[in-house]
Amino acid sequence: MTGKVAIVEVAQSPGGESGDNYLDQVYRICKEVLDKAGMKRKDVGTVVSASSDVFHGGVSCANAYYWDAGAGFLKNGSRQDGESLFAFYYGVLRILSGHYDTALILGVCKGSENPDNDMLTHFYTDPFYQRPLGMNETFAAALQMRQYLDKYDVTEEQCAQVVVKNLGNALRNPYAHIRKRVSVEEVMASKRIMDPLKQMECAPKSEGFIALLLASEEKALELTAKPVWLKGYGASMDTFYMGDRDLLSSQLTNAAKKAYSMAGIADPKKELDVAEITEPYAFQELLWYEGLGLCGQGEGGKFIESGATGIEGEVPVNPSGGVLATNSYVSRGLYRVAEVALQIRGQAGERQLDKKVNTGLAHGTHGFAGQCHAVAILGI
Amino acid sequence: MGKNFETLEHQVWLPYKFSVGPVFNRFFEGLKEGKILGNRCPKCNKVLVPARSFCPECFVDMGDWEEVSQEGEVVTWAQANYEFFGAPAEPPFIGALIRLDHTDCNFLHLVGGFDLSDIDAVKSKVKSGARVKAVWSDVKKGHMLDIKFFEPE
Amino acid sequence: MGRPVAIIGAGQTKHGNRSEITYPDLVREGVKSVFEDAGVGPDDIDGVVFGTMPSMMEGVALTHFYFADALQAVGKPILKSETCGSTGMSLALTGYYWVASGMADMVLVVGSEKMHEGDSQATMTTVAEPFYLRYFIAGAPGIFSLQSKLWIDRYGLSEELVRDAAAKISVDHHNDAFDNPVAHIKKKLTMDDVKNSKVVVYPSRLWDICPNSDGACGVIFASEEKAKKICRNPAWVKGVGYSGEEYWFDDSDKVVWKSAINAAKQAYKMAGITNPIEELDVAEIYNPFTYVELLHYECFGFCDFGKASDLTLKGIFARDGKLPCDPSGGVLCTNPIGASGLIRVAEAAMQVTGKAGDHQIEDAKLGFAHAMGGASQFNGVMIVGSEL
Numbered sequence: 039m040t041g042k043v044a045i046v047e048v049a050q051s052p053g054g055e056s057g058d059n060y061l062d063q064v065y066r067i068c069k070e071v072l073d074k075a076g077m078k079r080k081d082v083g084t085v086v087s088a089s090s091d092v093f094h095g096g097v098s099c100a101n102a103y104y105w106d107a108g109a110g111f112l113k114n115g116s117r118q119d120g121e122s123l124f125a126f127y128y129g130v131l132r133i134l135s136g137h138y139d140t141a142l143i144l145g146v147c148k149g150s151e152n153p154d155n156d157m158l159t160h161f162y163t164d165p166f167y168q169r170p171l172g173m174n175e176t177f178a179a180a181l182q183m184r185q186y187l188d189k190y191d192v193t194e195e196q197c198a199q200v201v202v203k204n205l206g207n208a209l210r211n212p213y214a215h216i217r218k219r220v221s222v223e224e225v226m227a228s229k230r231i232m233d234p235l236k237q238m239e240c241a242p243k244s245e246g247f248i249a250l251l252l253a254s255e256e257k258a259l260e261l262t263a264k265p266v267w268l269k270g271y272g273a274s275m276d277t278f279y280m281g282d283r284d285l286l287s288s289q290l291t292n293a294a295k296k297a298y299s300m301a302g303i304a305d306p307k308k309e310l311d312v313a314e315i316t317e318p319y320a321f322q323e324l325l326w327y328e329g330l331g332l333c334g335q336g337e338g339g340k341f342i343e344s345g346a347t348g349i350e351g352e353v354p355v356n357p358s359g360g361v362l363a364t365n366s367y368v369s370r371g372l373y374r375v376a377e378v379a380l381q382i383r384g385q386a387g388e389r390q391l392d393k394k395v396n397t398g399l400a401h402g403t404h405g406f407a408g409q410c411h412a413v414a415i416l417g418i
Numbered sequence: 419m420g421k422n423f424e425t426l427e428h429q430v431w432l433p434y435k436f437s438v439g440p441v442f443n444r445f446f447e448g449l450k451e452g453k454i455l456g457n458r459c460p461k462c463n464k465v466l467v468p469a470r471s472f473c474p475e476c477f478v479d480m481g482d483w484e485e486v487s488q489e490g491e492v493v494t495w496a497q498a499n500y501e502f503f504g505a506p507a508e509p510p511f512i513g514a515l516i517r518l519d520h521t522d523c524n525f526l527h528l529v530g531g532f533d534l535s536d537i538d539a540v541k542s543k544v545k546s547g548a549r550v551k552a553v554w555s556d557v558k559k560g561h562m563l564d565i566k567f568f569e570p571e
Numbered sequence: 572m573g574r575p576v577a578i579i580g581a582g583q584t585k586h587g588n589r590s591e592i593t594y595p596d597l598v599r600e601g602v603k604s605v606f607e608d609a610g611v612g613p614d615d616i617d618g619v620v621f622g623t624m625p626s627m628m629e630g631v632a633l634t635h636f637y638f639a640d641a642l643q644a645v646g647k648p649i650l651k652s653e654t655c656g657s658t659g660m661s662l663a664l665t666g667y668y669w670v671a672s673g674m675a676d677m678v679l680v681v682g683s684e685k686m687h688e689g690d691s692q693a694t695m696t697t698v699a700e701p702f703y704l705r706y707f708i709a710g711a712p713g714i715f716s717l718q719s720k721l722w723i724d725r726y727g728l729s730e731e732l733v734r735d736a737a738a739k740i741s742v743d744h745h746n747d748a749f750d751n752p753v754a755h756i757k758k759k760l761t762m763d764d765v766k767n768s769k770v771v772v773y774p775s776r777l778w779d780i781c782p783n784s785d786g787a788c789g790v791i792f793a794s795e796e797k798a799k800k801i802c803r804n805p806a807w808v809k810g811v812g813y814s815g816e817e818y819w820f821d822d823s824d825k826v827v828w829k830s831a832i833n834a835a836k837q838a839y840k841m842a843g844i845t846n847p848i849e850e851l852d853v854a855e856i857y858n859p860f861t862y863v864e865l866l867h868y869e870c871f872g873f874c875d876f877g878k879a880s881d882l883t884l885k886g887i888f889a890r891d892g893k894l895p896c897d898p899s900g901g902v903l904c905t906n907p908i909g910a911s912g913l914i915r916v917a918e919a920a921m922q923v924t925g926k927a928g929d930h931q932i933e934d935a936k937l938g939f940a941h942a943m944g945g946a947s948q949f950n951g952v953m954i955v956g957s958e959l
Binding site: 039040041090091092096097098099100101102103104105106107110111112113114115116117118119120121124127128130131132133134135136137158159161162163164165166272273274275276277278289292293296404405406409410412 | 593624632633636638640644647648649664816819946949
């Protein structure tokens with residue numbers, strides 16, 4: 039990092055379907071984060087939002103629609119498509135450039151106004167070779183899951199444990215969408231929609247309005263007693279055609295390596311106090327444990343079984359309930375960052391971990407079988 | 419808040435004309451003739467199928483065309499048991515990545531030609547490594563589904 | 572303010588109707604052209620910035636996936652900046668801030684569009700939300716014609732005078748395009764040809780309006796150290812600015828157009844420019860509509876409010892005038908929307924480094940690049956110069 043940037047405040051909306059007007063929801067979440075920071079809209083330096091036109095209720099140029107509701111009037115701001123961690127990082131860059139002291143980062147995705155994610159992710163395909171075969175994120179994930187189960191010692195039951203853990207964690211998260219106690223048996227018995235993937239292993243479609251306020255070192259110390267600093271960031275893209283990919287060895291390792299290196303982390307399992315991982319398909323949480331270096335290749339199943347990623351474990355993963363509990367698609371990366379920040383600040387309410395949380399990891403992914411990964415390390 | 423507000427329903431339909439370009443065009447012409455065409459990167463020598471205009475790794479124009487084998491091995495597969503937008507067939511159907519013999523990437527297509535109602539029977543037939551062979555439609559239009567599916571041997 | 576940032580290369584595809592190749596191939600053509608111009612390759616690049624108009628335009632969503640290979644972005648971090656018509660400038664700004672922050676030393680910035688694959692006006696209709704606006708606003712010409720009329724009425728301008736000025740702009744740019752090898756529409760027109768062409772949305776006629784173009788543009792931003800090592804003759808980013816108004820058209824005044832005025836002011840302040848018409852050597856303004864180009868001259872302080880038509884007719888903004896505007900032919904001749912704002916930056920950089928070939932403005936040292944987006948909602952400016 040060429041300087042210090044902190045998260046000074048967080049405001050998130052609950053993930054459940056809401057009949058509210060979406061512009062009102064954007065406005066309220068921005069107002070909330072500003073009020074919490076004791077700032078007025080005019081004092082914010084820049085606004086970087088995240089949204090995707092195809093996940094935007096059929097209204098394209100999303101940034102135009104919510105610009106003023108999103109605190110952007112007459113500001114120099116921008117917008118990232120696809121991955122809200124990109125918006126987070128771009129806000130950081132704008133502050134590090136010296137042009138701005140503060141940045142409002144906004145994630146906008148109203149699941150209840152959109153068609154199914156399967157329909158929308160289908161449009162990532164090229165029109166010629168993959169679209170005729172109906173490729174979408176669920177189809178891609180199922181191909182990846184089969185290969186994972188075939189190659190390694192990972193069982194379907196171990197994959198199902200991710201659902202049990204995360205939906206159970208969500209019971210203590212008032213912002214989560216799906217919050218319930220389920221059993222491995224229930225998950226295993228749910229419809230095998232894209233065998234080996236089961237219905238309950240696939241993330242829902244949730245509302246996601248979220249705002250973070252970032253500040254430069256000097257400004258952060260003025261605005262809050264508990265700044266959460268960005269320690270490291272890495273992101274990486276994979277190649278496009280499914281047939282060209284090694285589905286089990288993703289760019290996550292590359293992204294994590296860059297983030298760890300920046301943050302000076304040599305042993306993530308020991309040095310991370312918490313991790314919020316984007317797991318739209320349950321087995322992917324196990325695969326991403328491996329990509330993040332929390333355990334060895336093929337060991338993801340054993341790792342979850344060991345309890346290491348449970349609430350009381352060595353590296354609690356997804357105390358918020360993760361994406362299986364709340365899938366606001368575009369915004370979900372920022373929800374990961376928010377949870378880590380809240381845990382570090384001791385503001386995670388009922389789900390606050392019972393240990394000192396100094397360093398955490400927030401991860402975002404999107405695209406077929408994780409074609410894109412972004413990792414942020416946050417700390418005190 | 420938000421309990422009794424109305425919902426405005428709306429559909430958006432937009433027309434498209436995708437440019438196929440010479441390389442994909444030739445691939446689709448090949449399908450019409452019952453051939454699967456790949457091409458070779460002059461730099462790394464990999465054979466990619468379906469044919470591409472440039473090698474993604476080397477970033478150079480692809481070179482020689484090759485009619486590739488219509489047989490190969492299943493690399494991974496998934497059975498769809500639900501209806502979804504853009505699906506290539508009515509459920510149940512099997513989508514798979516297949517390594518056609520003597521090529522260097524996986525070919526996305528369907529595996530079929532047998533009863534899919536018993537998943538355990540399916541699993542014994544379609545494991546990774548299973549040999550499959552292309553089965554063609556009678557009518558070929560220059561579309562990926564000119565190949566009906568790949569059938570296990 | 573942040574470390575200095577250079578532009579070490581710029582490249583464009585041949586713009587126009589590129590239906591003979593696929594969209595990824597078009598993007599690749601743009602990427603190859605900028606690598607060639609800069610003399611660097613994919614391995615030198617630390618990060619990639621990409622963006623286009625909304626997914627609906629070409630029927631593929633989140634195109635950073637589809638084009639990952641054409642962009643040579645595999646293994647790299649990317650940022651996907653998209654802000655409607657101002658996308659091209661937002662892309663350039665992203666590249667700028669990334670290098671200025673010190674978190675990257677060399678960034679590849681690419682914008683593209685392949686409008687012949689979709690229905691651009693239908694797509695633009697989806698920009699209007701379905702509750703209030705969609706029934707009334709169909710496509711782009713409606714909005715800009717409304718704005719032009721507001722401007723004419725505000726200053727009590729003679730419609731004939733304005734009509735002549737707009738026609739001159741059209742005649743000049745379409746003719747200038749002959750000296751730009753990559754421009755789309757090149758045509759020898761007379762004032763009458765323009766004034767008698769078919770009305771699209773009054774007062775805009777056919778020749779007042781940009782085409783639908785396919786094209787891609789690449790620009791490479793680099794740190795001072797890298798630039799001085801690799802590039803004999805870099806352009807330097809001297810000033811940046813961007814501003815956005817409300818979504819609801821005309822809540823803000825579209826005549827004394829704050830976002831345009833502010834964007835330029837921010838850039839002038841950073842560049843230390845106090846008298847733009849004297850200090851700038853060339854301007855590449857985002858000009859899909861002739862009438863609105865006139866309005867932009869005023870908002871950028873090139874002349875007083877209400878006076879743009881007079882000065883245009885005097886030739887002040889022509890290629891041989893005091894401040895040549897859009898010697899490339901501008902967006903009026905070439906509009907692959909996602910790339911158009913970036914093309915303005917590319918053209919300005921080419922001008923101040925003496926690489927604009929047949930449309931070079933002699934001795935250009937300071938260039939102004941601009942893009943506009945939304946329903947006259949966003950304006951972005953980047954000023955580039957030949958000196959650090």
